[in-house]
Amino acid sequence: MTEPVSGITRADVAHLADLARISLSDDELDHLATELPAILEHVAVVQQAAGDDVTPMSHPIPVSNVFRADEVVPSLAPEEALAGAPEREEQRFLVPKILGEES
Amino acid sequence: MTDVLRSTAAELADRLAAGEISSVEVTQAHLDRIGATDDAIHAFLHVDADGALATAREADTRRAAGDEVHPLAGVPVAVKDVITTKGLPTTAGSRILEGWVPPYDATVTKRLKAAGLPILGKTNMDEFAMGSSTEHSGYGPTRNPWDTARIPGGSGGGSAAAVAAFQAPLAVGTDTGGSIRQPAAMTGSVGVKPTYGGVSRYGLIALASSLDQAGPVTRSVLDAALLHEVIAGHDPCDSTSIEGPVPAVVDAARRADVQGLRIGVVRELGGEGFQADVSARFTEALALLEGAGAEVVEVSCPSFEHALAAYYLILPSEASSNLARFDAMRYGIRVRPDGVDDPSAEQVMAATRDAGFGDEVKRRIILGTYALSSGYYDAYYGSAQKVRTLIARDFETAFQQVDVLVSPTSPTTAFPLGDKLDDPLAMYLQDVATIPANLAGVPGLSLPSGLASDGLPTGIQFLAPAMADERLYNVGAALERLLHEQWGGPILDRAPELEVAR
Numbered sequence: 001m002t003e004p005v006s007g008i009t010r011a012d013v014a015h016l017a018d019l020a021r022i023s024l025s026d027d028e029l030d031h032l033a034t035e036l037p038a039i040l041e042h043v044a045v046v047q048q049a050a051g052d053d054v055t056p057m058s059h060p061i062p063v064s065n066v067f068r069a070d071e072v073v074p075s076l077a078p079e080e081a082l083a084g085a086p087e088r089e090e091q092r093f094l095v096p097k098i099l100g101e102e103s
Numbered sequence: 104m105t106d107v108l109r110s111t112a113a114e115l116a117d118r119l120a121a122g123e124i125s126s127v128e129v130t131q132a133h134l135d136r137i138g139a140t141d142d143a144i145h146a147f148l149h150v151d152a153d154g155a156l157a158t159a160r161e162a163d164t165r166r167a168a169g170d171e172v173h174p175l176a177g178v179p180v181a182v183k184d185v186i187t188t189k190g191l192p193t194t195a196g197s198r199i200l201e202g203w204v205p206p207y208d209a210t211v212t213k214r215l216k217a218a219g220l221p222i223l224g225k226t227n228m229d230e231f232a233m234g235s236s237t238e239h240s241g242y243g244p245t246r247n248p249w250d251t252a253r254i255p256g257g258s259g260g261g262s263a264a265a266v267a268a269f270q271a272p273l274a275v276g277t278d279t280g281g282s283i284r285q286p287a288a289m290t291g292s293v294g295v296k297p298t299y300g301g302v303s304r305y306g307l308i309a310l311a312s313s314l315d316q317a318g319p320v321t322r323s324v325l326d327a328a329l330l331h332e333v334i335a336g337h338d339p340c341d342s343t344s345i346e347g348p349v350p351a352v353v354d355a356a357r358r359a360d361v362q363g364l365r366i367g368v369v370r371e372l373g374g375e376g377f378q379a380d381v382s383a384r385f386t387e388a389l390a391l392l393e394g395a396g397a398e399v400v401e402v403s404c405p406s407f408e409h410a411l412a413a414y415y416l417i418l419p420s421e422a423s424s425n426l427a428r429f430d431a432m433r434y435g436i437r438v439r440p441d442g443v444d445d446p447s448a449e450q451v452m453a454a455t456r457d458a459g460f461g462d463e464v465k466r467r468i469i470l471g472t473y474a475l476s477s478g479y480y481d482a483y484y485g486s487a488q489k490v491r492t493l494i495a496r497d498f499e500t501a502f503q504q505v506d507v508l509v510s511p512t513s514p515t516t517a518f519p520l521g522d523k524l525d526d527p528l529a530m531y532l533q534d535v536a537t538i539p540a541n542l543a544g545v546p547g548l549s550l551p552s553g554l555a556s557d558g559l560p561t562g563i564q565f566l567a568p569a570m571a572d573e574r575l576y577n578v579g580a581a582l583e584r585l586l587h588e589q590w591g592g593p594i595l596d597r598a599p600e601l602e603v604a605r
Contacts, residue, residue, distance in 0.1 A: 023453040043412040046486040056488030060299040060544020080206035084434030
């Protein structure tokens with residue numbers, strides 16, 4: 001693995017914003033490109049804090065899969081599930097086209 | 104202000120049970136207080152007068168009919184806007200959820216309703232609980248009842264300000280890195296983060312799923328215990344919910360006996376960076392506890408030094424994943440990009456998330472996306488998870504030596520609005536003492552320790568082993584009683600009277 005650097009560039013931020021599906025403005029990109037390196041520099045201390053023998057902890061309590069009895073219980077009615085939809089058509093969520101022009 | 108507003112929830116419960124007062128009177132008094140003071144405080148994003156009064160009438164009817172009711176039935180409560188309430192707007196302080204009315208209740212909400220507590224409304228918060236000042240709310244900041252030019256803490260500034268301004272005797276908050284405890288310290292109120300898994304997360308809009316925990320926000324330790332018992336307990340709808348009995352927190356709050364209790368002062372959570380008055384009130388509180396028979400020793404938790412750094416990798420990572428659900432397709436706002444004919448779903452998604460999320464949310468999503476990126480995952484997220492293990496081990500070692508740990512809740516008193524908005528790292532430091540508990544999943548309680556020379560409240564925090572929440576209530580109630588004897592009453596009696604709009 002390549003050694004991570006906190007030298008995160010404006011182009012990196014733009015790429016991350018794209019991955020995160022947020023259309024950041026030029027101002028926002030400029031701002032984050034100066035802020036993120038400072039934050040990353042601060043948090044990078046974790047890389048020196050623990051040795052290889054330490055097991056990573058993802059959860060404060062042991063988590064195991066939980067099964068429930070296979071019982072039929074009431075669920076949301078279609079009207080309720082659709083009540084917050086930005087757009088709808090009959091009993092369906094109406095969404096913009098999924099494929100872009102080039103597809 | 105009437106004595107109804109000044110009463111604790113426990114006192115109101117007694118008076119309701121004795122038939123001296125009705126829930127409708129109590130609830131109306133608080134609704135009136137909200138109406139008179141919330142222009143200045145802005146603790147609420149939504150007030151549900153009709154719903155609260157309907158529940159109040161029902162509680163009165165059931166009591167009059169001699170039905171067996173929960174002791175808190177008819178005592179009103181405010182709920183942080185990150186917890187879903189069927190039929191009541193729920194935004195988590197974000198514009199992206201503006202106008203959303205959930206079709207279901209969170210388990211916490213269900214339990215409040217089952218116990219018959221009228222829900223006064225939804226309280227303001229930093230957007231998606233990201234912040235320590237409530238200034239990151241998409242709907243404008245909440246102000247501190249002690250000084251309306253200052254922050255009430257965050258992210259649960261609305262819940263803390265509501266109880267501190269006597270708008271509600273009880274409130275529910277959530278705590279991912281200190282969002283219940285730090286606002287409690289800023290406002291002279293009491294706040295508890297229960298053991299992770301003690302209170303169901305079902306219906307709690309997730310920030311960081313391995314850290315989030317709902318808990319009580321009140322004006323007394325006993326009130327916090329009473330509310331804790333209402334909202335806690337196993338829930339099959341949350342796979343991380345603890346099976347087993349709820350710790351006997353009300354009994355513990357009534358016991359309030361520290362004779363022989365071993366209290367460990369965490370060396371790493373004090374000293375440099377802590378305001379002198381905060382440290383002074385802390386030391387004075389320890390002396391009171393020693394005088395009451397507790398044994399106070401110093402313990403070291405060396406890995407706590409790295410807790411803040413680990414937290415600001417783990418939280419953004421989990422948040423960037425959790426907040427992917429806000430995609431403008433099934434609920435929330437939908438914004439079309441300017442100048443694009445027939446935009447694609449992805450373009451609409453990206454335009455909506457740009458318009459709907461605030462600066463702090465964007466900052467943390469980008470940071471989390473980076474920390475989880477291929478090539479950086481092990482170095483950032485993986486390393487942070489190892490630090491988490493070390494912090495859990497430090498707690499384990501410490502709790503072999505002492506029964507509870509103690510530190511100041513927050514390094515400072517409430518700062519002026521705007522003071523840290525341009526300096527995220529300075530804002531993050533507010534939670535330096537509260538974060539370790541979330542990383543390890545242990546419970547924590549904050550209560551007022553006194554006033555600083557600037558006239559603002561300071562807080563003291565106790566931490567206990569997982570599932571031993573009752574220890575917090577025992578020591579917290581004992582210290583509260585000792586402090587009240589010294590002050591001649593609760594700290595909030597000394598808060599300046601708010602100007603009341605008519």
